[in-house]
Amino acid sequence: MDHSLPLTLTVNGTRVTSRVEPRTHLIDFLRDTAGLTGSHIGCEHGVCGACTVRVDGLIVRGCLTLAVQCEGKTVDTIEGLSDSGELAELQQAFHERNALQCGYCTPGMLVAALDLVKSEPDASRERIREHLSGNYCRCTGYQAIVDAIETVLAMRRTTAKAAGARP
Amino acid sequence: MTARDELPVKDSKTRTQSGYIGKSEPRANAKRLLQGRGSFIDDLRFPRLAHVAFLRSPHAHAKIKSMDFSKARAAPGVIGVFDGRAVAEYCSPWIGVLGHLKGIKSPPQYPLAIERACWQGEAVAAVVAETRAQAEDAVELVAAEWDPLPAVIDMHESLSGKVVIHPEFEDNICFSRQIDNGEVDAAFKNADVVVEESYSFGRHTGVCLEGRAILADYNAGEHMLTVHHATQAPHMMQDIFSKHLNLPEANVRVICRDIGGAYGIKVHVYPDEMCTAALSIMLRRPVKFVADRLESFLSDIHAREHKVTVRLAATKDGEILAFDLDDLTAIGPYSVYPRTSGIEGNQVVNLTGGPYKHKHYRASLNVVFTNKNVTCQYRAVGHPIAVALTEGIVDLAAQKLGMDPAEFRRRNMIPDDAYPYTGAAGMKYEVLTHHQCLDKLLSLMDYKGLRAEQAELRKKGVYRGIGLAAMIEVTNPSPAFYGVGGARISAQDGATLRLEPTGMLTVLSSVTEQGQGTEGIFAQIAATVVGVTMDKVKVITGDTSTTPYGGGTWASRGAGIGGEAVLQAGKALRSNILDIAAAILNVDKADLDIFSNEVIDLASGESKLPLAELGRVAYFRPDTLPMKFQSELMVTRHYTPREYGFTFTNGIQASLVEVDVETGFVKLLKHWCVEDCGTVINPLLVDEQIRGGVVQGIGAALFEECHYSEDGQLQNATMADYLVPMSGEMPDIVCGHVESKTRTSELGAKGVGEAGTAGAPGAVMNAINDALSSLGARVTTMPFTPERVLDALGKK
Numbered sequence: 001m002d003h004s005l006p007l008t009l010t011v012n013g014t015r016v017t018s019r020v021e022p023r024t025h026l027i028d029f030l031r032d033t034a035g036l037t038g039s040h041i042g043c044e045h046g047v048c049g050a051c052t053v054r055v056d057g058l059i060v061r062g063c064l065t066l067a068v069q070c071e072g073k074t075v076d077t078i079e080g081l082s083d084s085g086e087l088a089e090l091q092q093a094f095h096e097r098n099a100l101q102c103g104y105c106t107p108g109m110l111v112a113a114l115d116l117v118k119s120e121p122d123a124s125r126e127r128i129r130e131h132l133s134g135n136y137c138r139c140t141g142y143q144a145i146v147d148a149i150e151t152v153l154a155m156r157r158t159t160a161k162a163a164g165a166r167p
Numbered sequence: 168m169t170a171r172d173e174l175p176v177k178d179s180k181t182r183t184q185s186g187y188i189g190k191s192e193p194r195a196n197a198k199r200l201l202q203g204r205g206s207f208i209d210d211l212r213f214p215r216l217a218h219v220a221f222l223r224s225p226h227a228h229a230k231i232k233s234m235d236f237s238k239a240r241a242a243p244g245v246i247g248v249f250d251g252r253a254v255a256e257y258c259s260p261w262i263g264v265l266g267h268l269k270g271i272k273s274p275p276q277y278p279l280a281i282e283r284a285c286w287q288g289e290a291v292a293a294v295v296a297e298t299r300a301q302a303e304d305a306v307e308l309v310a311a312e313w314d315p316l317p318a319v320i321d322m323h324e325s326l327s328g329k330v331v332i333h334p335e336f337e338d339n340i341c342f343s344r345q346i347d348n349g350e351v352d353a354a355f356k357n358a359d360v361v362v363e364e365s366y367s368f369g370r371h372t373g374v375c376l377e378g379r380a381i382l383a384d385y386n387a388g389e390h391m392l393t394v395h396h397a398t399q400a401p402h403m404m405q406d407i408f409s410k411h412l413n414l415p416e417a418n419v420r421v422i423c424r425d426i427g428g429a430y431g432i433k434v435h436v437y438p439d440e441m442c443t444a445a446l447s448i449m450l451r452r453p454v455k456f457v458a459d460r461l462e463s464f465l466s467d468i469h470a471r472e473h474k475v476t477v478r479l480a481a482t483k484d485g486e487i488l489a490f491d492l493d494d495l496t497a498i499g500p501y502s503v504y505p506r507t508s509g510i511e512g513n514q515v516v517n518l519t520g521g522p523y524k525h526k527h528y529r530a531s532l533n534v535v536f537t538n539k540n541v542t543c544q545y546r547a548v549g550h551p552i553a554v555a556l557t558e559g560i561v562d563l564a565a566q567k568l569g570m571d572p573a574e575f576r577r578r579n580m581i582p583d584d585a586y587p588y589t590g591a592a593g594m595k596y597e598v599l600t601h602h603q604c605l606d607k608l609l610s611l612m613d614y615k616g617l618r619a620e621q622a623e624l625r626k627k628g629v630y631r632g633i634g635l636a637a638m639i640e641v642t643n644p645s646p647a648f649y650g651v652g653g654a655r656i657s658a659q660d661g662a663t664l665r666l667e668p669t670g671m672l673t674v675l676s677s678v679t680e681q682g683q684g685t686e687g688i689f690a691q692i693a694a695t696v697v698g699v700t701m702d703k704v705k706v707i708t709g710d711t712s713t714t715p716y717g718g719g720t721w722a723s724r725g726a727g728i729g730g731e732a733v734l735q736a737g738k739a740l741r742s743n744i745l746d747i748a749a750a751i752l753n754v755d756k757a758d759l760d761i762f763s764n765e766v767i768d769l770a771s772g773e774s775k776l777p778l779a780e781l782g783r784v785a786y787f788r789p790d791t792l793p794m795k796f797q798s799e800l801m802v803t804r805h806y807t808p809r810e811y812g813f814t815f816t817n818g819i820q821a822s823l824v825e826v827d828v829e830t831g832f833v834k835l836l837k838h839w840c841v842e843d844c845g846t847v848i849n850p851l852l853v854d855e856q857i858r859g860g861v862v863q864g865i866g867a868a869l870f871e872e873c874h875y876s877e878d879g880q881l882q883n884a885t886m887a888d889y890l891v892p893m894s895g896e897m898p899d900i901v902c903g904h905v906e907s908k909t910r911t912s913e914l915g916a917k918g919v920g921e922a923g924t925a926g927a928p929g930a931v932m933n934a935i936n937d938a939l940s941s942l943g944a945r946v947t948t949m950p951f952t953p954e955r956v957l958d959a960l961g962k963k
Contacts, residue, residue, distance in 0.1 A: 023300075031209075031210075035212075036203075037203070037207075037209070037210035038202065038203020038204060038205075039203065040207070040209075040376070040377070040427070041209070042376045042377070042460070042886075043460045043885070043886040044459060044460055045460070045885060045886070045887060047885075047886040047887050048376060048886055050376055077203070078202065078203030079202065079203055079204070082201075082202040082203065082204075091198075091201040091202070094197075094201055095193050095194075095197055095198060095201060096193050097851075098193060098194065098197070098684075098851050098852060098855050100197055100200055100201065100682070101681075101682030101683065101684075101855065101859060102200075102376070102377070102425070102426060102427050102428045102429075102681055102682035103197065103200025103201070103205050103425065103427075103682060104205075104207065104376045104377045104425075104427030104428060105376050106200050106201060106203075107203040110201070128894075129894045129895050129897070130894075130895050132893075132894040132895075133893045133894050133895035133896075134893075135893075135894070136374075136376060136886070136891060136893060137376075137894075138373075138374060138375060138376055138428045138430070138859075138863070138891070139428060139682050139859045140855060140858065140859050140862075141855075141858035141859040141860075141861060141862035141863075141892075141897060141900060141923075142862065142892075142893075142894040142897050143858050143897070143899055143900055144855055144858070145894070146894065
C-alpha cells in the first residue's frame, strides 16, 4: 500500500523533489531523504527544540511539521545557514564563549537565536532567556548561550550605529 | 611576555606549567558541531542498515505467558522478530555485583527478559526491519499475553520483604553497609544540642538530548564486530561485547564520535544495546537502535531515590561532635552491570559530613530492589544526597544554636593546614581548602550585604533566602573504585603523541569527549609540553582500535588522569625530538629547547631548526643521521592514580532565592560556586562545566522527578510532563576558584565535572528553608515543587 505523495520544496536554496509518506515529519524528511543530519531529533513532541528549522523565514519544530505541509516552501537548516554565512556571527560568539558542550542542541539553538537577533535587535538578557525557553540544553546551564547572543546583539547595535552616523 | 616565559618548564621540580595551560582557549572541535556537521550515531549512513524496535513490558512485574510473532513477521519491511531465548543463544547474561561491595547480590540479567518482566519498560521482544517506522509498526502487531505478578513499588515495603521480587533470594536487599567509628551514642548523650531530620530525594534521570544510540556492524568474513556506540567507556564496552558475545577481544572495535550528552547515563550496560549487538551477529548486517524519548524515560538509568534520616550532635559552643545517618535507597529490580547500583548509596555513607572535623560517625545503608526502572550512577553519584543532608542538618543545628550558618561552618570545617587528613567516615584527603573557599565565596557574594538586604525586604513581606552548601567531591578514582571489586574497568589511561613529518602533533587518548572539552585541554597540554602552537595539534579519541587502552570519561577523571598521561607522553616526545635535533645540529641536547614549532638555542632563544624540517629529516632522510641513531617520534605513556583512593576536591556553593509564600513558587535570583579543582587547565571550560552541573543540580532541587503510580507505571515519561531546567528560570551563576594542586601528578589537576551537580541541590534547599524560617516552615522532600512549599506552609 503506497500512500506516498509527491513533494517539491526548496531546501537550503536547492529544489528537492521526492515522494513521501504523509506521516513523515519534516525532520525525518530532512535527515533521511535530504541527508541533512545537522538538525537533530530530541523529543519528537515539540518540547526540546533540537529540530528547530526555518520554513519560509519562520522557525518551526521539524518534529511537529509534516513534510507534505512544506510543498512549495523554502526550508533552511543549519547546514544552509552555515554555508550562506547568515549564522557566522552567532557561531563565532558561541565558539568563543563555549556556549555549547555536546553540541546536540546547538543547531536548533542557533536557528532560534538567529530568529531573535533578526527580529528584536534590542532584546534584553531576560528576553533572550525567554526566547530560548523552548530550546533544551542539558550541558551548559544556558548562561554562556545567553552571553553569546547578548554579545552578537551588542555588536550589531554598534555596527548599526556606526552605519547610521555616516553622512 | 618574552619567549622564555612561554617556555615549557625544564626543571622537574617546578610544578607549574606555562604556555597554554591556564588559558581560556576555545575548543577546536566545537566548530563542526556549530555547523551541524558533527557525527552522532543517528547521523551515520550504512548500506543494508537494519533498525530495531522493542516490545517493552506494559507491567511493572509480570510473567510472559505467550508472545505470537506471526503477524509482526508478516508486516512490511520486517527482517526478523526475536524473543529473549533466541537472543540469549548469542549473548550470555550478566550479574551486576562487585567483590568489594561485600554481600551485594543481583540476579542474572538478559538482553531481553525471559519468562518474566520486572519493570514497566523492560524489553521482551525485538523487531528488526528495513526502517525504524516499519519496526515500530510491527511491534504493535506482536500479540503478548501477560500474567501480572505483585509489584513492589515502595522502598519501605521492599525492605519489609513481605513480597520478594526475585524467587532465588530470601529478601529484597541488594546491598547493605554499616559504618561505626565508635562512641557515637556517647557523643549524642553528651551533646548540648541534638538535631534530627529526614530528607527525601526524588528519583530522576539524565535526560540526555540524544537518546542512547548504538549501531552494531558485524562482518562475518572477518568475524569482526564494529560497534558505533554513544558510550563514555569504549574499552569497557569492548571487553563486555567480547565476553558476552563470545568474540575475541581483538575482533571487537568500539568507536564513539560525537555523543549528545552522557552525564553517566551512557556508561552502563543496557540490555537493549547488548541485544542490538547480538542481532547484528545473528543477522550478519548492521543494526541500529536509538532510544526515543519514551524509551529513554523508561529505560535510561534513573538515580537518587533515597530516604535518609540524619542526626547531628553539637556542643553549645557550636562544635559538631557526631553525625548519625540511616539511608534507604531503591534501585529497581537489577543492580546495573558492571558498576553495580550499590555505589550511589555507598557514596552517600562515605561522603556525609565530609567537610567537617567531627570525630564520631555512624551510618547505615540499605539498598533494595523494587519493580521500577533500574537506577545507577548519574552525574555526581551520591554527592547531591550526601551534601544536601549534611548541609541541611548543619543549617538546622546552626539555627538551633542561634549561630550564623557561615560562621557555624567555619568553626567546624577541617582546617586548611591539617592535610593529609582522614575524615570520620574513613576517607583520606590529600589537600583541601574549605576555609579559603568559604572566605572567597562570602566576599564574592557580599554575604553581609545580602543578609542586610534580606532583613530589609523581609519587613516588606518579601521572603528571600540565602543557602550555603559546602562539599567534597570524589575525582580521579584509583583502581579502588571498581577494579579491586573485579570489574574490568580501567582506572588507568593512556596517551600516544606522534610528531608528524610536517611538524604537526597527533594526540591519541583513551579518554572520550562528550563536550566537556577533553580534546581541547589535551591539545593545550600537549602543545605546552612539546612546545608547539595549538593549531598544530590534532586530538583523536573514541576508537578502541587506534587509541591507547583506558577508562574513558566518568567520575571526573578525564583531565586529571588522561591529562597526566598526555603530559608524560609529551615530555618523553619532547626529549626524543631534542635527541634528533642534537644529532642533526651536532650540538649538546641540553643546549636546545623547543618553542613555537621550532628547536631553539636554550640560551639565546635563537631558532635552530623548524620541527617541519626535523620531521622531514627524521622520516625521509634518516640516512643523513648517525649510523646507530634511530629516531622515535611516537611515544605512549600511561598514568594511574595510586597514592589515594580518590583525589578529593572541595568547594562551596550559595543560592539566593525568593519564595512567593502565596503560590509556593521559588524564584532563583543568583547562584555562586567557589571550587578547588587543582590546576585549572582552561578557565573557560572549567566554569562552563560548573555552570552546567549547577543547573542539573537545580533541576533535581526544583523540578525533576520520575512519578510512578502505585502499580509501577511511570506517569510522566515525556518532556512535557517531566520538567527540566530551561533558560527562562535559570539564574546567572558566578564561579570562583582556589587552586590547590594535587601532588599525586605533575599536572596537578583534580576533576571538576560533577561539582556543580553535587552542591546545588543542598544550596537551593537551604536557601528556601532560610526564606521560610520566620514562618516556621521547612521543606525536606525534593524536588521542592510549589505544592510542596505550600504544604510546608500549611496552605495546601
